[in-house]
Amino acid sequence: MQSLVSAKFLLLVGESFPMRRALLNSRFAWFHSSVQCMSQNHSESLTLSSIGIKSEKIEIEPKIISESKKVKPLGLNSEVLKSNRKPFGIGDKKSVRVKEKQKIDNAPFAAKLFSELGIPDVLIERLGKQGFNVPTDVQSAAVPTILKNHDVIIQSYTGSGKTLAYLLPILSVIGPLRGENREGDVDGGEAGKKLGVEAVIVAPSRELGMQIVREFEKILGVDNKKVVQQLVGGANRTRQEEALKKNKPAIVVGTPGRIAELSASGKLRTHGCQYLVLDEVDELLSFNFREDMHRLLEHVGRRSGGDLKSNAKKAERQLIMVSATVPFSVVRAAKSWGSDPLLVQAKKIVPLETLTPEPVNLSPNSSANSSKPSKAVVESLPPALKHYYCVVRLQHKVDTLRKCIHALDAKFVIVFMNHTKQLKDVVFKLEARGVKAAELHGDLGKLGRSTTLQKFKNGEVRVLVTNELSARGLDVAECDLVVNLDLPTDTIHYAHRAGRTGRLGRNGTVLTICEESEVFVVRKLQKQLEIPIACCNFVEGNLVITEEETTLSSAS
Numbered sequence: 001m002q003s004l005v006s007a008k009f010l011l012l013v014g015e016s017f018p019m020r021r022a023l024l025n026s027r028f029a030w031f032h033s034s035v036q037c038m039s040q041n042h043s044e045s046l047t048l049s050s051i052g053i054k055s056e057k058i059e060i061e062p063k064i065i066s067e068s069k070k071v072k073p074l075g076l077n078s079e080v081l082k083s084n085r086k087p088f089g090i091g092d093k094k095s096v097r098v099k100e101k102q103k104i105d106n107a108p109f110a111a112k113l114f115s116e117l118g119i120p121d122v123l124i125e126r127l128g129k130q131g132f133n134v135p136t137d138v139q140s141a142a143v144p145t146i147l148k149n150h151d152v153i154i155q156s157y158t159g160s161g162k163t164l165a166y167l168l169p170i171l172s173v174i175g176p177l178r179g180e181n182r183e184g185d186v187d188g189g190e191a192g193k194k195l196g197v198e199a200v201i202v203a204p205s206r207e208l209g210m211q212i213v214r215e216f217e218k219i220l221g222v223d224n225k226k227v228v229q230q231l232v233g234g235a236n237r238t239r240q241e242e243a244l245k246k247n248k249p250a251i252v253v254g255t256p257g258r259i260a261e262l263s264a265s266g267k268l269r270t271h272g273c274q275y276l277v278l279d280e281v282d283e284l285l286s287f288n289f290r291e292d293m294h295r296l297l298e299h300v301g302r303r304s305g306g307d308l309k310s311n312a313k314k315a316e317r318q319l320i321m322v323s324a325t326v327p328f329s330v331v332r333a334a335k336s337w338g339s340d341p342l343l344v345q346a347k348k349i350v351p352l353e354t355l356t357p358e359p360v361n362l363s364p365n366s367s368a369n370s371s372k373p374s375k376a377v378v379e380s381l382p383p384a385l386k387h388y389y390c391v392v393r394l395q396h397k398v399d400t401l402r403k404c405i406h407a408l409d410a411k412f413v414i415v416f417m418n419h420t421k422q423l424k425d426v427v428f429k430l431e432a433r434g435v436k437a438a439e440l441h442g443d444l445g446k447l448g449r450s451t452t453l454q455k456f457k458n459g460e461v462r463v464l465v466t467n468e469l470s471a472r473g474l475d476v477a478e479c480d481l482v483v484n485l486d487l488p489t490d491t492i493h494y495a496h497r498a499g500r501t502g503r504l505g506r507n508g509t510v511l512t513i514c515e516e517s518e519v520f521v522v523r524k525l526q527k528q529l530e531i532p533i534a535c536c537n538f539v540e541g542n543l544v545i546t547e548e549e550t551t552l553s554s555a556s
């Protein structure tokens with residue numbers, strides 16, 4: 001089933017631009033209808049008091065993402081609600097999340113150390129061993145909020161550490177490293193006691209699923225490897241079923257198709273699950289995954305025999321949605337499937353009711369509203385990135401790519417293309433010019449994909465030529481150059497592709513190589529993303545800026 005999903009995904013990636021646009025426009029169709037249906041039954045509106053926020057004390061940004069860089073963060077003295085975590089033990093029928101008010105001072109936002117975030121000491125030790133000594137801004141905001149049982153959307157730019165932002169609060173509560181003697185521990189605080197699957201983490205690709213598993217394993221250590229299990233498509237399903245039975249993992253991480261398949265067959269029991277995490281949520285809610293996601297949202301953490309739409313039912317699991325790009329469809333989904341969720345960003349926490357729908361116009365090729373910046377993607381890009389474009393004839397694109405690699409002396413390069421068939425040709429041309437390159441796409445199969453990725457990560461391959469498959473979540477810290485050899489379809493795709501470089505505050509360069517007829521698309525991307533993209537050329541081994549984009553208003 002997962003291969004079917006992947007095939008559908010690749011079909012989308014491999015289609016012509018008009019076809020892709022049509023498909024992308026229908027991405028949220030299923031979810032919209034579902035959300036509308038749910039909202040009719042949930043007319044109770046989200047108010048500040050209903051989520052425990054005193055309205056007179058809070059300063060709330062009225063929008064998801066500010067229109068300019070002059071963002072005023074939410075007041076640090078604001079109150080967000082606190083919940084005393086109650087036990088969620090399997091079979092504990094009274095386990096409903098309780099939310100109480102708590103005054104939060106500057107701590108969640110000004111935390112300088114992991115010890116200020118309320119996670120167990122053992123986790124802090126493990127983080128230290130990995131060289132993680134200081135939490136990122138989004139971790140400082142998200143960890144305490146999730147520990148207080150809120151359903152959340154975590155939005156922060158690519159490479160800002162969103163994975164640990166949900167992993168740490170989960171491991172603080174479940175698994176062998178969880179805090180001992182937590183109030184109401186069903187097993188009397190005996191850390192490590194197995195309770196069945198307690199957290200389901202869903203990611204849109206096998207690579208991302210495997211990467212999340214590795215992030216868990218880094219913190220859990222080799223002794224506790226069996227606490228987390230990978231359930232990705234393309235891998236042997238029978239072996240996964242056997243491992244589930246034998247190891248009884250507390251956490252499963254996988255792709256929607258495989259998790260839904262195992263859940264439907266009864267091999268994976270998720271009704272008593274405490275956490276449902278949707279990583280790259282805007283991609284997961286797309287048309288391609290709609291059936292599998294519907295099953296997961298209906299079943300994970302929802303015990304049978306009750307009104308699925310009641311708030312009490314919703315409250316049985318904690319829903320955590322994550323992405324660098326949060327279109328309003330995700331906000332709508334969170335309101336529908338979550339219980340009074342909050343939008344958590346690096347420096348502010350916003351109740352979803354304060355967010356208003358924005359005109360959806362993510363395609364730079366569209367003429368309607370084309371000058372309006374897309375709030376879904378502004379602030380999704382790491383601030384240290386440098387963006388350039390270079391205008392060449394089609395037949396000179398690969399040569400320009402090679403010149404760029406040499407001019408910047410780039411060591412880890414990811415090249416994005418739209419059509420799988422053409423990847424091989426580019427690899428061939430680069431290799432012929434002495435640049436070690438490899439292709440990565442869904443047709444390769446699981447083993448081929450992980451081998452290629454491994455070679456890229458350990459430096460055997462300098463240039464990874466790939467398609468949209470690698471745009472989401474792929475974390476290769478050293479990646480110093482991203483090249484769009486074909487234009488991305490829209491600002492969201494540009495943001496996720498670009499975000500493969502400049503990870504966690506590092507420097508990074510994004511180059512879009514286009515033809516003259518495509519320059520207007522680059523200019524619209526620049527305007528919508530509110531970033532300068534300078535026109536450049538490569539002369540005698542140097543990158544030369546030929547037209548500096550000083551003001552964004554000059555772009556048309």
Ligand SMILES: Nc1ncnc2c1ncn2[C@@H]1O[C@H](COP(=O)(O)OP(=O)(O)OP(=O)(O)O)[C@@H](O)[C@H]1O
Binds near residue numbers: 136139164323500
């Ligand atoms: N506090 C920290 N200190 C040092 N490194 C960290 C810290 N938090 C995360 N990292 C590392 O930073 C890298 C990027 O993290 P991660 O992949 O979670 O980012 P992300 O925000 O999810 O990115 P994307 O939106 O592209 O998926 C990872 O290699 C991770 O191990």
